[in-house]
Amino acid sequence: MQDGLIVKALSGFYYVQPEGGGDVVACRARGLFKKQGVSPLVGDRVRFEAKDDGSGEGTVIELMPRSTELVRPPIANCDTALIVFAVARPELNRTLLDKFLVLAELAGLESILCLTKADLLDGAGEDAAALRGRIEELRKTYEAIGYRVFFTSARAGTGADELRVALQGRIAVVAGQSGVGKSSLLNRLAPGLSLETNEISEKLGRGKHTTRHVELFRVGESGLLADTPGFSSLEFPEEIGPEDVAAAFPEFVRLAEGCKFRGCLHLKEPGCRVRQAVENGEADAERYDHYAAFATEVRERKRRY
Ligand SMILES: Nc1nc2c(ncn2[C@@H]2O[C@H](COP(=O)(O)OP(=O)(O)OP(=O)(O)O)[C@@H](O)[C@H]2O)c(=O)[nH]1
Ligand SMILES: [Mg+2]
Ligand SMILES: [Zn+2]
Known part of the structure; x- marks a missing residue:
C-alpha cells in the first residue's frame, strides 16, 4: 500500500500521484466507498494499491480526513x-x-x-x-x-x-x-x-x-x-443563515463593533454602523447592495422551510 494524492477524477477513474514521485496510477475506488456514500475527490490524500501487472492501474483503499471540501468545483x-x-x-x-x-x-x-x-x-x-x-x-x-x-x-x-x-x-x-x-x-x-x-x-x-x-x-x-470547468451560477449552502453571510464580508465585520445591537444584520436595524459607513462613503455601496441581497435571499429561503 502507498500514500498518494488524487490529482484528477474522470470517468470513474481517480488518478493518484504517488507521494514519493513516480507515474500517476489510474485507480478505481474500492466498492466500500459507494456503500458508505462517500466519493473520492481531487485533492484527497489517499492510500492506494497499485496492481503489479504493469497496467498502471490500481485501487483507492482509504481516504484521509479532509481539511476543506467544496461541492462546486468538487x-x-x-x-x-x-x-x-x-x-x-x-x-x-x-x-x-x-x-x-x-x-x-x-x-x-x-x-x-x-x-x-x-x-x-x-x-x-x-x-x-x-x-x-x-x-x-x-x-x-x-x-x-x-x-x-x-x-x-x-x-x-x-x-x-x-x-x-x-x-x-x-x-x-x-x-x-x-x-x-x-x-x-x-x-x-x-x-x-x-x-x-x-x-x-x-x-x-x-x-x-x-x-x-x-x-x-x-x-x-x-x-x-x-x-476547473467554468461556472456562473452557484447556490449558497442550505445550512447557512444571514449571520453567516454577514460574517463573510470582512469590512462589515470590522464595522459591526460600532452597531447599536449585537448580532445586527445591517438591514433595517437602527443605529447600524455599517449602513452609516455606506451612506457617508466609507464603505463600498455596491458591496453593501450585494450583501443585503444575499442575506435577504438566505433568510427568505430559511423562512420557507
Ligand atoms: N486578450 C486576452 N485574451 C485571453 C487572455 N487569456 C485568455 N484569453 C482568451 O480567452 C479565451 C478563453 O480562455 P480559456 O483559457 O479557454 O478560458 P477558461 O476560463 O479556461 O474557460 P473554460 O475552460 O470554458 O471555463 C481564449 O480565446 C483565450 O485566448 C489574455 O490574457 N488576454
Ligand atoms: Mg478552461
Ligand atoms: Zn449593523
Whole structure:
C-alpha cells in the first residue's frame, strides 16, 4: 500500500500521484466507498494499491480526513480560492465576484483575486480609458477590504511570476466563469502545460465550457493549483443563515463593533454602523447592495422551510 494524492477524477477513474514521485496510477475506488456514500475527490490524500501487472492501474483503499471540501468545483483540501475574472470579455460581474468571495469564506478558504486579460486595459481610445478607470476603482475597493489583487495577461505574458510566488506552499483552486482565461493562466503559471483553451463566443460574449474536469497541477516549487470547468451560477449552502453571510464580508465585520445591537444584520436595524459607513462613503455601496441581497435571499429561503 502507498500514500498518494488524487490529482484528477474522470470517468470513474481517480488518478493518484504517488507521494514519493513516480507515474500517476489510474485507480478505481474500492466498492466500500459507494456503500458508505462517500466519493473520492481531487485533492484527497489517499492510500492506494497499485496492481503489479504493469497496467498502471490500481485501487483507492482509504481516504484521509479532509481539511476543506467544496461541492462546486468538487475538490478537497484546498486552502486558497484563486478567484478569476477577466477585466472584460466576458464582462466582469461584481455580483458574481462577491458571491464567489462569500462562498470561499464559508468554505474556509482564503481568497486571492486574479484579473486576467489585463492587455485589454492597454488600448487607446475612450472605451479602454473608461475600462481602466472602472478596474482601478475595483482594485482599490477590494484591496482596501484586505484581498490581494493580481493582474495577469496570458497574451502579453505579464503577471504570472508574481502570482506564482503568491501560490507557493498553497493548494489552490481556480474559480471563475467560462472563458475568463483560467486554463490560459495555468498554461502561463506552469510552463510545459498545454491545456486546451477556446475563443469565447462573439455573439453571446460567453465562454464555451472548454475545460470539463478538475485537475491539480504543480505550480513552481511548492504550489498546487486546480484547473476547473467554468461556472456562473452557484447556490449558497442550505445550512447557512444571514449571520453567516454577514460574517463573510470582512469590512462589515470590522464595522459591526460600532452597531447599536449585537448580532445586527445591517438591514433595517437602527443605529447600524455599517449602513452609516455606506451612506457617508466609507464603505463600498455596491458591496453593501450585494450583501443585503444575499442575506435577504438566505433568510427568505430559511423562512420557507
Ligand atoms: N486578450 C486576452 N485574451 C485571453 C487572455 N487569456 C485568455 N484569453 C482568451 O480567452 C479565451 C478563453 O480562455 P480559456 O483559457 O479557454 O478560458 P477558461 O476560463 O479556461 O474557460 P473554460 O475552460 O470554458 O471555463 C481564449 O480565446 C483565450 O485566448 C489574455 O490574457 N488576454
Ligand atoms: Mg478552461
Ligand atoms: Zn449593523
